[in-house]
Amino acid sequence: MSGSTPTTTATNTEPTTQQIDFLIVGAGPVGLLAANLIIQAGFSVRILDVEYEPNHWGRGDWIHGRTLELLERAGLAEELLSTGVKVDQIASYMNGELQSSIPFVPDEVESKHQYLLCVGQHITETSLQSSLTNQDVEVERPATVINIIDGPDANYPVRTTVMHLRDEARTEQVDCKYLLGCDGAHSDIRQQLGIQTEGETTETHAGVIDALVRTNFNAGRKDVCMLQNDVAKTISLFPRENGLTRIFVHFDENELEMRKEQYNRNKIQLEDIQREAKRALLPNRLEFLGILYWSVYVVGQRLATQMDAMRQRVFLCGDAAHCQSPTLGQGVNTGFGDVFNLVWKLCMVERGVIKRDILSTYTAERKPVAQQVLAVDKVAAKAAAGHQSSKEYCSIVQEHRAFTTGFGIQYRNSNSNSETNKNPLLLGSNNSKNQALVQTGMRAPNFKVFHYATGRKTRLFEKVHGDWLAFNMLVLADDLVKSHAAVESLLQWKHPALSTQIVITTTPADKIESEGILADMKDRIMLDKLNRAQVHAAYHSNNNEEDVQAVIVRPDGYIGAIAGGSTPDELVGAVKKYFDGFTA
Template identity: 30%
Template sequence: MTPVPPGPAQVLIVGAGPSGLMMAAQLLRYGIQPVIIDSKQGPTHQSKALAVQARSLEIYRQLGIIDTVIYGGKQVKGINFHYDGEEQATFAIDNIGIHITPFPYVHIYEQSKNERALLGYLTQHSCPVYWNTTLVSLQQGTGVVNVTLNNKEQEYSLLCNWLIGADGAHSAVRKTLNIPFTGDTYPHTFYLADLVLGQDSDFMNMHLSQKGFVACFPMPEKNACRVVGNLTAKLANKEELTLNDVLPSLQKITGKPLEIAQCNWFTTYGLHHRMADKFSQGRCYLIGDAAHIHSPVGGQGMNTGLQDAYNLSWKLAGVINKRLKPNILGTYAAERMPVAKQLLKTTDRAFNVIMSRSIWAGLFKKWVLPVLLKQAWQSDKLKFEFFKRISQTGINYPHSPLSLHLSQLKTIRAGDRLPYLKVFDEKKLQETDLHAWCSKPGFTLITMGLLQELYLFSLAKWITQNYNGWLNFFHLPSSVKNQKVFDAFDIKEGQNKTIIVRPDMHIGFINDVVDLEMMKNYLENVVGSPSQ
């Protein structure tokens, strides 16, 4: 008999894809045991999304499962651009983000593996997924959501305090809430094939032509490759296509035959670019593909869903645990909707250039684009900006109501992701980094500069009495070994700096002085985290 989840539940998560599983994993860090359901029979066996960007790897590091993700994946060494079968440009991208993140590359680790890594984390924390279970209806009441579920054997009701819709582009949660999913469908149809070839590669190959495009992505297994391309007009409406149907077009665009040893998966699909008009309604929230879908250009989709979950989870956990006032939940949409809008805009532009068959677009792709890319790649600044965008390390929330910048510093601002900077721990006499200091759940207070021992003791005592387990504290005294950190934050001799880092490793507060009352004001009146 199919098990029925116990109720009532504090949080019900509908959808056990990457974003839903990440939401569950993050809630577990704060001691909240969610109920997670999915209509599928189990985790996907298909590779689906491929790239895990640096910002997502940083979350996996914080979760403590980064070794599984790194060892099970593969770094992309570079990108080769071709036009009409001829190589136009090659760009190395391994270690392109050095000094920005501990993961300065694009990592191939397909969706099925992401799901299994997160499921492993859930299993360790005794949090099951209730498969074969669908949402039939939901009704919001005062402080609760009453849902009807079906597990193919029976229908039953479940009460929950909060509901998370992580159930994909065809989200039953979004449809039940009658939230419009605004956007359009691209006019093209595409194919996807996971192949085993006659040779291995660490490079992504992009093939452009007037006939269309083919993109080949290296996969972690030996000689494995993901091939994506557009269907010709003749094939677009044909049913039950196979790899053999698309091989002639594929080989015309790439200019060479592929040595295919095996085909592990072949499918055709359409692409959409849509976004929900709002990301929440009452006690229900949308994350991942339930909130926004777009073209796969840049490998951003799955990563954006993981970031949605990362952003919402600590806020919801804080409200449930009475560490935060409920109005902080409004900042989820305020912060994540602009990210989704910008992503839709940029991926749509890039995708339309790739797919355009106009004469001018062809000339641009053949003659102008390679030159522009080569010139851009000679600039360290442009490479830096490219990596920040594709890795999602450049996403920031400067206009968020949670960002309070009280510093003269202009290079690092409240709302930015905390820079990855190595630190020499003077007490433990070992090297660490600022991100490692933020590994525990909750906020992190970092003070820098010369402070009296008595004042440091007073800060620690205040935290223990008022924010124990919710505000972690580190002090970095000035030293030769940590001069790079002081330079990054523009701290001169005799100066101090206060940084309060949010649980999602974005800076919430920066101040050029260390003042307890100002910290208290930020936490209580800006964040809405009253002292206990």
Template identity: 25%
Template sequence: MKSGDSTTKNEYDVVIVGGGPVGLLMAYQLNRFGLSACVFEKHEKETQDAYGRAIAFFPRTMEQLDQLGLSDPMLQQGFACRSSVTYKDGEQVIPGRVWTFMENMDGSAFNFTLVLRQMYTEEILRGKLADAGVPYFQGVECVDFNVNADVPVDAYAVTSTMLDHKTKETFAVKSKYIVGADGGHSFVRKHAGIAFEGDKTEDKWIRIDGLIETDMPITRAYGAIESKTHGNVLWAPLDHGATRIGYAYSAEIAAQYPNGVTQEVAEIEAAKSMAPFKVKFRETHWWTLYAIAQRMAKEFSASSDRVFICGDAAHTHSSGAAQGLNTGTHDAVNLAWKLALHARGVLRPEVLHTYSDERKTVVEQLISYDRDISILMSHKWPSWYKGNPDADPYVILGEIFEKATSFNTGLGISYPGNILNKKNTLASVTVAPGSRPHDVVLTVPGVHQALRLQQVAQNHGCFWVIVFAGQVAETKASLTSLASFLAEEPSLSASSAIRFVTASINYEASPFEALGGMDPFGKMYYDRDGSAHKQMGVPENTGGILLLRPDGLLGSAGPLDGGFIKSYFEDIIV
């Protein structure tokens, strides 16, 4: 077997089953965080559907990818969409409905939806793995694995059996952990005995991509075409000048095609769904017919946290809110650093448990929300609706999307309190633990080049201690005390899992001078106008500390005091 210049071996820290975006992203992160990983994909990518599938990256997802150094190649190929349009009976609806939240994506440098088809996303990620020498094998299927959960944490507890579809031979691979990113029919989930709970409806949708000619006035915007026969039709501008049309394939439509759906049928009904606008396919790249289902695994881990699942292996839902790829990405980002630090013996096992709990909380919200969206998009009423049955379901659909703006963009997603998300002891801080902090702007000493906080605190699989120094004349005693404390606590100051950054309102030619004659904590960046302190709610006269998790979320906020830092990490870091 070959993958570029890589060849297989029989031991890895982590075996990843599934070579879609989530599995590839897991492997990329684990390598970045110092673990050996290997990806096994049962399909041959040359014969699998070339385009299609997931397409949309929302702001918070782009921020996470940017923190991992992945955003630039995606921005080079994708279509950045900032606008939306709604049509009803050929007339533009103003104000629009459904996708209008895309025009109000404030608070992020990535204030748009990046549209990039999955084929290109996977190509970028596979290239990153090849550059890093991470083994990736296609046409190889996991057909069995067993776990010895009683061995020490650093032991190879998992033995997996792989089938090479080309040679028809099987071989064994050992690992400390196995991650299933192998889709809705996940073998890993089933073999681990994890229940997959939820329901499947009779509703079916078609998605079709290609190069399209149309007389619709606005085409390079996310569109909602309100049809009574084909549901709330999706018009999505794609990368490379292509477009996606998505519509409901109702029982009434299906009855017209007793021989089933073909590409020709998908094109014909796509054109009908866009009426009264005319649509012609110059090229068809991909199409699919699928049934709507909302399901979630009972747990996202098993076998004493030796087996994990993420992405569609852990949850499935409609594409109505375009959250599938985003949710899977958030799974991978949440899990990777926890798994890496635990495997390196740095993180206590209780922290690893939080992966399943945190992600299930968000997925439960999504599935509840998606259930209503998929029904309304099919031009039907949810069971809870008791209003006028002759009313327009699309009005309610638009209201639901508008209320869920912060969830859709991902910027408002947060996790509840737990061992990682501890109550702020600096009451003035405006960010709740478990939430995304404001991406405030700091500047580089000397050149005063602007950098966002998320560019400063990149995701290297470590926690960030952000020391907001405040006015040095007023905080010098606290800063000196903090420096003395850390000098005596190498478990904090020298830990591979913790990095420090200083943000100072005072600015001089050198960081040493800006802090009144002392070295900064880690690298120094200037908050020249005090806006970063203000946005975060850190008092300029007393300063404060923000503890960021590796995934960029706030762990806790407290005073300029070493005891606060120690109390946060004492039950997290070994």
């Protein structure tokens, strides 16, 4: 593994070539996040963007709770949380009267981020860029990659030509281990690779305004609001940082079909969006005090036919791989999900910890998620543009909110019976015999527990410290007095991919103390005594008689395996089998 400083080589016949671990094209939120995670792992990175200046406004302004969990674990959430507006509910109104109101996050979700964070993309990008600057990495602007070929060096197998547009189109040759295309819906990297997109671009449009407004509409600053009346189009309002409001006007698709000359992307003007917003708020008043940004979106859903190329050396992330309407705020969250899924695998491969063929699981896991995002977005965008009642639109949001908030995303193993097609990162996934609430491939819930050492209420993953690019193990010990021999055997088992081990028990603290069990690891014992031992209840199926289970949590927070055994040797053997399936 090379450090954070790129190297340069030259021969008598070749121009000077820089060698770098990772080259990222695109410095939006997705590319900036990837660069931060790569730097944290100790690898060298360069990040390019074709724009002369950052173009922050009008894009990904919703950050869902699941995304916040991942950002927080990587130490990248603090500024966003202190700046953004936390939104608890989505509410629908008709003629100024409240029709329905539902929580953004389902009640059963166990997370401390049970809300939507509304924060401008410029803040997200500035925060991520500041973190990079502290590591002596700056975005190179305007610059892009104009050629991608196989390189002669097996250690740096991707050869690129980088063009710097400001310096009279100066070019340089850069060899890298991996190239990440994070360059948006019109990705030049995707086009150079000859990767096609599938899907549709509709005739439906949505106007958006970021503004300072004054209104007597009395909805709280904690709600996203869908509004309609008898004379106007559907609009949505949601709060932003610093007193800003974002307004979406969902232009009626039937009206657009009849009046294409008036309403198309080039014809819709700021005044049209303002007029429809004011009409939708009637009988309330709406006054625009200042416009910071406005634009018109064409609604559509498109998916790249491939998300990787050149033998898993080039990857597409975010809008470069899949793009949809802004209706449900999925763009930046799905892109961040791509990055968190991919980067830990790349870095652990380069550290020599896991096998290279594991990189194929990026597409296997993330493409189905992208397909589902597009399917849900298509339904929601059609409902908004089709002028269905705002209450019906909210019911669509409610139906899919576990998935759209990210908490309900599940990675599934291959449906094939062939062992060669199964995903080794998901041991025992989709086992129909397992009736447990939480299963392999799901996000590991961040349950509330009591910390044995302090006696204070906490959440499971608050005590996970160190390198986020590592696996963690939850040991469900049930009665620790009976199971401590098996637990101790499991804790003695070590693996380079495994970091923190946390023991969860139903045994009272005083009994643990009097028995002197695991006295040297008090800080990692959690007492499962809330809601009828909710952690054990979630992971144990009705027919599961094993006293101890080992839950292996991947670096991206998804459950890789739920292993058990009736003896210490069986328990350790089951965990070892999982890691043997993909580690080098």
